[in-house]
Amino acid sequence: MPSWRHHVFVCTNRRPPGHPKGSCADRGCLDVSNALAAAIEVDDALLETVKLQTTNCLGPCRQGPTLVVYPEGTWYAGVTVADVAEIVREHLHGGRPVARLILRDA
Helix, strand or coil: CCCCCEEEEEECCCCCCCCCCCCCHHHCHHHHHHHHHHHHHCCHHHHCCEEEEEECCCCCHHHCCCEEEECCCEEECCCCHHHHHHHHHHHHHCCCCCHHHECCCC
């Protein structure tokens, strides 16, 4: 079994149109997940050390897209495709969470 350095869960939950909580799918989570997958795929160091998984609802729907990185348990909110390179560089490679994207209590 691989020894993952990081395990990244990306919410890809989709709710019906007009749902009061909305959903990460309505806010671009699939694009974020695809961008993360592409970044990991072309980086030999990450390909062997980062496991990316999509998941259903992680909870903070109104702040989506959300993702969480383990083993640190760092939660990110409002992530866009433009943020992916910074998360990869700073957190997945450098071990430094991206402070401006960390989920804040509602």
